[in-house]
Amino acid sequence: MTSLKKMIVFVTGASSGIGRSCARAFAREGASILMAARRADRLNDLAKSLAAEYGVPVYFFALDVRNQVEVAQSLTALPDEWKPIDVLVNNAGLSRGLDKLPDGLISDWEEMIDTNVKGLLFVSRAVLPGMVARGRGHVINIGSIAGHELYPAGNVYCATKFAVKALSRGLRLDLSGTNIRVSTVDPGMVETEFSEVRFHGDAGRAAKVYQGLTPLSPEDVAEAVLFCATRPPHVNISEVIVMPTDQASTTMIHRR
Ligand code: NDP
Ligand code: 8X3
Numbered sequence: 001m002t003s004l005k006k007m008i009v010f011v012t013g014a015s016s017g018i019g020r021s022c023a024r025a026f027a028r029e030g031a032s033i034l035m036a037a038r039r040a041d042r043l044n045d046l047a048k049s050l051a052a053e054y055g056v057p058v059y060f061f062a063l064d065v066r067n068q069v070e071v072a073q074s075l076t077a078l079p080d081e082w083k084p085i086d087v088l089v090n091n092a093g094l095s096r097g098l099d100k101l102p103d104g105l106i107s108d109w110e111e112m113i114d115t116n117v118k119g120l121l122f123v124s125r126a127v128l129p130g131m132v133a134r135g136r137g138h139v140i141n142i143g144s145i146a147g148h149e150l151y152p153a154g155n156v157y158c159a160t161k162f163a164v165k166a167l168s169r170g171l172r173l174d175l176s177g178t179n180i181r182v183s184t185v186d187p188g189m190v191e192t193e194f195s196e197v198r199f200h201g202d203a204g205r206a207a208k209v210y211q212g213l214t215p216l217s218p219e220d221v222a223e224a225v226l227f228c229a230t231r232p233p234h235v236n237i238s239e240v241i242v243m244p245t246d247q248a249s250t251t252m253i254h255r256r
Helices: 017-028 040-054 068-076 106-134 155-174 194-198 203-209 218-229
Strands: 008-012 032-037 058-062 087-090 138-142 181-187 239-242
Touching (some): 008 017, 017 032, 017 040, 017 218, 040 058, 068 106, 087 106, 106 155, 181 218
Parallel strands (some): 008 032, 032 058, 181 239
8 A cells, every 4th residue: 555644645626526525535644735726715724624633734825727827837836845746636627518519608618628628737747747757656637427428518528528538548658667657537426516617606507416316425536536546556546437326327317
């Protein structure tokens, strides 16, 4: 097993949902938690709670992963003790809209591509050279079942998650021989703020997504991420698909 004690784990999108649960799960295992998201007030609250509950070092900063200059500068400006990142959890991401492609909003497409694909690339590009130089590290991307299967009106969101799968596989090829591991954890339906964000704040429509079934919790996904990170150094968990028992595919969902 790989111990996470004193390892530096960087979680993007830690202000909510899966990212927040990952930060908590890694803190529980004794890791030092580095976190980023746009809502710094939430990160501040989480940082206090993690430090109090688990007694681990925590450092956070406000970041919009879509802004390449901001990403590069924030990581360069980290205090020296936070620079040697051991585990990067590329979690920041979102869906916007659920429209058939001919009706799609261009601004929704741009936000998804800029966050889920370009944001993940910008953060990885800033963190990876240090991992390569140190000869150790682990990148864990949060993909989705939407990167394996299409569903009607999923078009651009699914395309971004297919891209995450391609980038995870490509990165494994490019890092061969460096000792750095690359995993992707690809969940089905998880009850977070995801659907509310997708439906531009329509909480009623978002709640209906999870009606009548037992979705995954963000903690369920964090446990899968933790599993990847705690394997012995010679074991690379490449891809994990984790689904609610009530969800057989993106379109086949058992509702009671
Ligand atoms: P949430 O909406 O609860 O959390 C999304 C997180 O991403 C927030 O912390 C948000 O922080 C952050 N984020 C979004 N845009 C940016 C940005 N531009 N810069 C920095 N941070 C950003 O959703 P989930 O926890 O469900 O989503 C997390 C990941 O899991 C996403 O990649 C999503 O695609 C994936 N996923 C979700 C599933 C689900 O059913 N919920 C299933 C499969 C995958 P802030 O707004 O403060 O910036
Ligand atoms: C989120 C899961 O099926 O809503 O990635 O696209 S799904």
